[in-house]
Every structure is written in structure tokens, then in C-alpha cells.
Amino acid sequence: MRWLAQDCQPGDSLVFHYSGHGSRQKDYNKDELDGFDETICPLDHETEGPIIDDEINATIVRPLPRGAKLHAIIDSCYSGTVLDLPFVCKINSEEYKWEDQRIPTACYKGTSDGIALSFSACSDNQTSASTSAFSGKDVTGAMTSSFIQAVKNEPCLTYGRLLTAMGDAIPSLMPNDTDVIQEPQLSASETFDIFTKQFIL
Template identity: 65%
Template sequence: MLTEDETNPLKIPTKENIRLALRWLVQGCQPGDSLVFHFSGHGSKQLDNDMDEVDGFDETLCPLDYETRGMIVDDEINATIVRPLPQGATLHAIIDACYSQTVLDLPFVCRMNREGYYTWEDQTRSPYKGTSGGLAFCISACDDNQTSVDTTALAGNASTGALTYCFIQAVQNEPGLTYGRLLNSMRQVIRGAKTGGLRLNGPIASLVNKALFNTEITQEPQLSSSETFDIYAKQFIL
């Protein structure tokens, strides 16, 4: 676990420490292993130079020292923790950051409307961005063109990502839920913030918290995967 409050220089979320942690996560991975990568922080995007993005942008994570060392690009994240994943191993990434839907560059994106109907969008490009036989899932805070907001619901005066809060609530309140139910539950909580269900922070949320109910929260939690499946039949298990 890397946090900016650590005094140990090896446990601060610098670019190099995050890179080392990602490599550690998949090192020696075997069939039957379940890997989890949770990131709660800033996300951004930049122009795609290798033509492997549908929207023309690479999504990025911002380490603590990104202003001097640069951001971590989705291509690197995919190459480090997705493509090496062997048959029989599973990876779940929970990414609580802006512009984060395709930050793992997984081949399939779940497009869901407000009624819960969904289709899988194939974003396969060259080079291959899938696994080495394993399963990879990414639960992200928002679409690639959306920003995410914060909440103090988890830790009093300390702000944490709204996705993290919604994810924890959904999993704790409904054991055995499916991926579809998880996604719908998180989206409902964030939409409910407009009516006071969840106090949010940030530039978009500040308008909502002042009861300007004509202001729409555009953040919608997303799901992407290394393969398609029935999201209302497959149980969510870490």
C-alpha cells in the first residue's frame, strides 16, 4: 500500500514506486491467483501517438511526482499487469480517477444505459491488449471523457473518491451480487447525490451540494474486461 502520508520513501506513491508495485503484483502469478489493484488519485489523458486508442487519447494515472517524472500511461499499465496474466489467474482493477474507463486498455468496454441495458463494445486495436489467458476486469470511476468527484462519507473530514465509497457500500450491503448489479448500484448512489443521498466534493459536486438541482453529475462508474460475459449472471468475486 502506497500513500502520500507515509514517511518510508519506498511507500510513497511516486512514479517509480507505483511501477515497482505493479511489477510486484504480477510477479510469480499462477493459475488460481486473484490479484487486486486499487488506485484512488488523479487521472489525466494525453494524445495517443501509437494509434491504438479509439478516441485518440491515452489515459494516464498521476503519481505524486508526475510534474517532474511524468504520468503512468495506459499502455504501460496494460503491458505490466494485463498482458502477463496467465490462464486461470484473475485481475480486478478498481480505478478511482478522472478519465479512467480504458486506463487498463482492455479490449472490451461495457456500454450501459440508465435502464441497465448493456452491450459490449470491442475496442481491439493493434497491438494486442488482452491477457495471456487470464481474466482481467476494470471497474473505473467514470468514462474517458468524464471527471470523478470526492466524498467525505468514508473518513470524516478527509476526502476519498466517490467510486471507492460506492464500491465498498455495494459489496458490503449485497453479498453475492453480480457485475451488473454492482455497476447499477454504484451508479444509483452517485445519481442520488443530487437529492442529498451522498455529499460530494469537487468543482462539479459543489454545485450539486448547493442544491442547484439542474446541474447534472456526469460521472458514471464503468466496467471493462478482457472478454465479454453476461454481467447479470456472473457473480462478482475478488
């Protein structure tokens, strides 16, 4: 993550993809509306600990300068606000609204005038599933699979269409015996019209 953000310049387009285990833990600095910090769990998390959303935000979100853009694709449990971006998009059919996640007493979680956007596998209180439906044999995250399918199948997607296509596809990728409810999320450093803004990495 440090390498990705290092020497970032106007005009740069950064992509961060994580597919793996995620968790959450008690929020000790009181900057989360739900009282939990979301985390990702790298291979050494049992000895070195997880990477919490505060650290991810400080490393790849806040350094983004004007004219730079970051897309994060996070396929893990409890990943809804794992970049701690200020706004989360809540969508229902063709209607949506941006929820303000900022807490007045907490530190600033936006960029340095750049744009950060995150697609995550599920909301902060949901788990995410794996599937072999996309590849036929190899197991991948259902969110990653639905993201790839949508981008391949529909050129010139808007952010809203991509989000709804992923949400529509995930149930068909789930194993028949699963009871996981998984709703992909979009969060951003600033609000915009998700049904007119074209998705471009």
C-alpha cells in the same frame, strides 16, 4: 504494479486499486479509438511523467496466465479505459452491450489467457469527484465510496448489480454545488453476462 504481476500463477487473484489524479494525453501510437491515452498521475508525475494506459496494460494485464484473475478498481478522472482492456460494457437500466475497443492495426491488449476486469470511476471523457459523505470527515473518491458501500450492503452481487449500485449511489455522494457527471465503467478482457456472473475478488 510489477510486484503485483511478478510470478503470477494459475489460481491467483490479483487486486489493484488506485485512487488519485488521472489525466489523458495524445495517443501517438494510434491504438486508441478516441485518439487519447488515459493516464494515472503518481506523486512524482510532475518530474517523472504520468503512467499511461499502454504501460499499465503491459505490466499487469498481458502477463496474466490461464487461471489467474485481476480486478482493478481505478478511481480517477478519465479512467474508463485506463487498463486498455479489449471490451467496455455500456449499460442502460437493465440492458447492456459490450463495445469492442480493439483496433486491428494495434498491438494485442488482452491477457495471456487469464481474466482481467476493471471498474473505473468514469468514462474516458469525464472527470471524477471526491466526497466526505461516506466517512463523515475524510475525503475519498466518490467511486471508491460507492464501491465499498455496494459490496458491504449486498452480498452475492453480480457484476451488473455492482455497476448499477455504484452508478445509483454516486449522485448522492456528490457535494451539492458540483456539476460533475460521473458514470462508473466496467471493462474486461473477455465478454460475459454481467447479470448472472457473480462478483468475487
